[in-house]
Amino acid sequence: MGPAAKTITLEGRFQMHRAGYIESPTLAYETWGELNAARDNAILIFSGLSPSAHAASSAEDPSAGWWEDMIGPGLPLDSDNFQVICVNSLGSCFGSTGPASVNPTTGDIYRLTFPVLTLEDVAEAAYGVVRQLGIERLHTVIGCSMGGMSGLAFCVRHPGAASNFISISSATRAMPFSIAVRSLQREMIRSDPKWMNGNYDMQDPPITGQRLARKLGMITYRSPEEWIQRFGRQRTTATEENVNDPFKVAFSVEAYLENHANKFSGGFDPNCYLYLSRASDLFDLAEHGGSLKSGFKRLQLERALVIGVETDILFPIHQQQELAEGLAAVCLDTQLIELDCIRGHDSFLVDMDAFRPVICDFFDGDCS
Secondary structure: OOOOOEEEEOOOEEEOOOOOEEEOOEEEEEEEOOOOOOOOOEEEEEOOOOOOOOOOOOOOOOOOOOOOOOEOOOOOEOOOOOEEEEEOOOOOOOOOOOOOOEOOOOOOEOHHHOOOOOHHHHHHHHHHHHHHOOOOOEEEEEEEOHHHHHHHHHHHHOOOOEEEEEEEOOOOEOOHHHHHHHHHHHHHHHHOHHHHHHOOEOOEOOHHHHHHHHHHHHHHHOOHHHHHHHOOOOEOOOOHHHOOOOOOOOEHHHHHHHHHHHHHOOOOOHHHHHHHHHHHHHOEHHHOOOOHHHHHHOOOOOEEEEEEEOOOOOOOHHHHHHHHHHHHHHOOOEEEEEEOOOOHHHHHHHOHHHHHHHHHHHOOOOOO
16 A cells, blocks of 8 residues: 555445455545535546556655556546546455455454455445545546446446446456456465465465466466567577576566566465455346346446457457447447557556547547
8 A cells, every 4th residue: 555545444344245244344545636516526446456546646655556647637537627536446455454454353364264255345345435535426437457347336236326437448247268367367376385275474475376377367468469569589588597497488478477477476465366356257247137238227327438459358349349238228328449459458557548538538628
């Protein structure tokens, strides 16, 4: 949790969506801009699995955020006109209550005693934050990747709590390919001897399993087309320490995966990762009413925007089309934008030149 993150505690018993409860969870959040007098200019952002609430820099924390080029004065999410709020997901490890937190009832770290986590729980916790901030109705809910499903859960559980919804590289539910990938990632972490059935030493976590899971993740976050252009079959320069290793990192793409694995490992609690990963698999809009059609009928939105990327293999373009079609049936002002970005699922984090104009148009802003 960065120094600028604020926290709100939801006092009392927080009932989890599937089963069980937690006592008085804490949620970390950050804001940019101010609420207007009518308190109707708030934008709530749900992040993907691994980011914190630090979506952009601020006076309190000048370090760059994960969506730095999207939030601020004159940017698509214009903090001169809106109050932008990003809440760290329930179950995460950047200031919000999760498996790495201390259970106030027992005094011990939750670890695997934390109840089954769903994206409905993530949505409900964020709703609690919004209400404590004195906001009755949000201008817009925005969700990226996993956050798109969290945002959909928010809108279906609290119809009318948001006027507009933007889904970015997300879906109504996870498909077999993404479920299979995440299942293997979780198995990699749980197979690391240091995981110890979730009872690992916090100072010596299962880094090997995390590194492997991150590498597999990076393969699905980007696209084969990008890697052909970026790496081709370019070789690395062998270093002294691995010159006798017949399986040493030899290609630039291998070095790229190594670098990302090393940056991620140790920075994210393994049990939190497991819980949020599983929550991504469990979400299905069809559970809200018995079918996708019924789920969509529960929504009360004025406008909706679905943005997808043609090279995304984790949330492929046909899932964006399905989401847009369902939204259009209940929200006439629904738009689907299919972007021809080469960087796959991660495009919304790195290809700002493609995403900024689309978001600007939605908010009728001039970001040129």
